[in-house]
């Protein structure tokens with residue numbers, strides 16, 4: 001693929017994390033009642049679904065793509081190619097340090113989630129989720145959260161305090177919390193500076 005296509009590298013079709021046949025469309029319809037059609041997104045290289053109820057209504061979005069958040073589908077930077085929507089894993093430089101997963105299509109980075117995992121203490125701290133403004137409300141954040149969670153499904157997850165930014169609050173209120181918003185780092189994560197000083201002890205007593 002040449003650079004000619006890059007100008008339309010947007011999340012034109014919304015995405016959701018998951019595999020298999022979805023139960024509901026992103027707009028809330030029960031697909032057992034609405035009806036659903038499966039296709040394939042050549043651009044994202046992922047299964048594409050169409051809700052028949054949305055399709056039958058005028059002027060509605062009706063199509064979305066399911067992105068498998070499983071770690072087996074994450075690629076490292078050297079494996080990232082021009083094709084398909086990829087979850088690119090950026091491993092931390094040191095154990096229990098902050099690593100990241102980026103959602104990319106070719107050279108376009110839609111968003112990134114940063115987090116720390118300690119395999120010894122089985123603790124996970126979600127540090128930050130960022131989706132570029134023009135790509136928000138397409139499911140990129142949801143896919144990133146699911147991808148991070150899938151790397152440590154049985155860990156004790158906490159997050160940095162959500163704060164009061166309306167966009168951040170609305171995001172977590174929509175997606176659902178991955179863990180309580182008061183970080184609980186282990187000694188290794190504390191050594192790595194995973195949690196900034198001012199938020200380390202919030203809500204502990």
Ligand SMILES: [Zn+2]
Nearest residue numbers: 025029051054
């Ligand atoms: Zn629908």
Ligand SMILES: [Zn+2]
Nearest residue numbers: 118121186188
């Ligand atoms: Zn640890």
